[in-house]
Amino acid sequence: MAKTAQEKLDAKREKAYYKKHKNMYRVTPGDVIFNIINYTVFTLFTITCIYPFYYLFINTISNNKEVSLGRVNFYPVGINIDNYLALRNVNDLGNAFIVTTTRTIIGTALMVLASAFVGYLVTKQEMWHRSLCYRFLVITMYFNAGLIPGYMNMVMLGLNNNYLVYIIPGIVAPYNIILVKTYIESIPAELEESAFIDGASHITVFRKIIWPLSKPILATIAIFGAVGHWNSFQDSLIYMSNNPKMLTLQHRLYVYLQQSSNLGTLASTGSVSASQMKDAVEKMMNTKVTQYTVSMMSVIPILVVYPFMNRYFEKGIMLGAVKG
């Protein structure tokens, strides 16, 4: 993990500070015990956060026979990538992958553009009924008509079982608009004014001044938006009931998981005999590895992107604390 210059400086100062006040910070036995416990607890918790992903991963790259015998618990055995190659044969997975990828790209791009533009518009005091327009958007964060009226609304608009339901409702995101608006307000107004004096239009000012200057906040909302699109499950579940070709990746994964979970229900209620169960479980083992692999496929993009985007995530939650 790369330290920023500021962090290095902080650490240096902290060290110098402790040196200077050595007596005041004498380490007591109580401190040592506390430190040991503290480090242990955090280490254990961090392991519980990492290990499940690791476990899933080693099971997907190991020899399937070893996996079904339950021998892959801590390290991979017989490394190969056959499981990933076999994903080509899994029904509908390709579709789900395309749907999710395209909605992530298109949906995020449109959301960012719209948030930036609307965020800019609502900072303009001279806009006709500006505060009314702004409130019209913001109020929508605090109420929700509910799941069924929302569903009937989509049916009425003809968006049910339609790919566009993934894109259009997400374009206007009030929360992101607030974030962008707050950010734009912190940009010195003189920049815009000088451009207006030179005869620039609102669109030009937005393109040439506001858009480049607000890139940090736009990157933040873009990343949050992209993660949201990638993880989307509920809209697919509710609006795609009759269009199985358009399910998102997470929904597809859910369908696979349900299939094995149903088997578990049968086993625990005792409605199948033990020998039948054994056959079924053996068949299931293959499915199980497939599930692991599909899960891995859908989580890898996030795990890969995450370390690079970490600072944006943190910035995002801090911005959230600022109210519009």
Add this chain to the structure above:
Amino acid sequence: MKGSVEKGAGDYMLYVTRLLTGVLAILAFIPSFNPVRASKLVSDQVALFTSAVSYSSLTKESEFQLRSGIVDSTMFILINVAAIVLIIGILGMVAGACLSLGNINLKRLSLIISAIGGVVGAVGCVLVFVAKGHAAGLANGAGEANLPKSLLFYMISIIIILLISVICFFIMPGFDADEGFYMESTYKLFLMFLPFGVLAFLFCYLPLWGWRYAFFDYEVGGTIGMKNFVGFKWFGYLFKTKATRNDVFQTIINTLAMSSLGLIFSWLPMAFAIFLCEIKNLTFRRFVQTFTTVPNFISWVLVYALALSLFDTTGFINQLKVYMGIIKDASEEGTNYLMSTRFIWFKMWAWGTWKGIGWSAIIYIAGISGIDQQLYEAATVDGAGRFQKMWHVTLPGLLPTFFVLLLMSIAAILSNGLDQYLVFENARNANKLSVLDLYVYHLGLGSNGSIPLSTVVGMFKSIISVILLFGANSASKALRGESII
């Protein structure tokens, strides 16, 4: 630069044009107001806009009639053309209405454009009659001719717009060659905002219109009309039959129990942050912080996939048992921990905490770095130990943030979300996991669902949530003098 400052009768008439044009433009997206449905062979799920852009959706429900030759494609082509013409007319009227916000020259231009749009729209309406005539002329009534009521509304609106355009053209001041075309930036900005306002209206405000289903005896695919209006029947129905009553009570208990668990332990992220900041090794601290936030960014489906891989019959825990010799064969003797209902509320809370604690702690970590270092120095000089500093300096510094977040979670006490409970639900634990959001989902979209009943429950939830939010807000205002929304 400005046109006439005084408002004349023409300006007031233009308000009517703008309003009517806006209504027509929105109705173009609503299937139940499709004015070109000249035949019942066209699905009632198709809106005017869809009829114009997609010929295939017009004929979707009557492919059989088309193929067998009962109906010829002429009727559908006529409807399609009528829709295209009508949409072009509406586009013209919308452009006119937008331009009418400009100066006098733009206004005169807008009147011409509106009038052209109106004429085109009227032609579209006439084409609908032609299509209807064609449908009626087909043998044995196979065309199922239909004259949609909304067509009347469209015709009246278009005639009014045409009349106003013509009248205004004569009563308004003439073209001013010196002025050029100009619109004040206040209206320009508003027009740029308008498309986004419309989107917000369509997806956030229009669903409220769906609350009407609570008062009707509605079934999927049916219609709503005075004949199936049932008043408050469904509100009483919730508590009338024993089965529903038990379901509702169990759901409310589950919801409140799991929300309360969350509230009781809402200090955990704060404790997490305080203890994490006691770690002086910055590398280790960043490491912990980075990896404990990862689970927040994976979906609940993936959490469930992880849970399956760990706690299933053949999952990690059972394999570990085999490894240590406690059981012999995982697939035969293994325990499926996800099936058990013991401590299920607590387990759900634990999953939620595992997923969210690292993330929720970030705001407190930032809060701690915002606390004045001099306070710690002063405390040290006064002889305060490590725990005393944590208790008397760090904690009070974080409490305001904690209270805001606590109030927010009290306001959200009924909204546990749908995803988590849906993915963890199975035949054994369904009863204990049914929270309001999940109950509404199953009740409305389940196999033998009831749209009205589900709408009633959802309505109650929405209204109570808004009341709670404003209650929390006024509590915050009274206690801290700060608003949280």
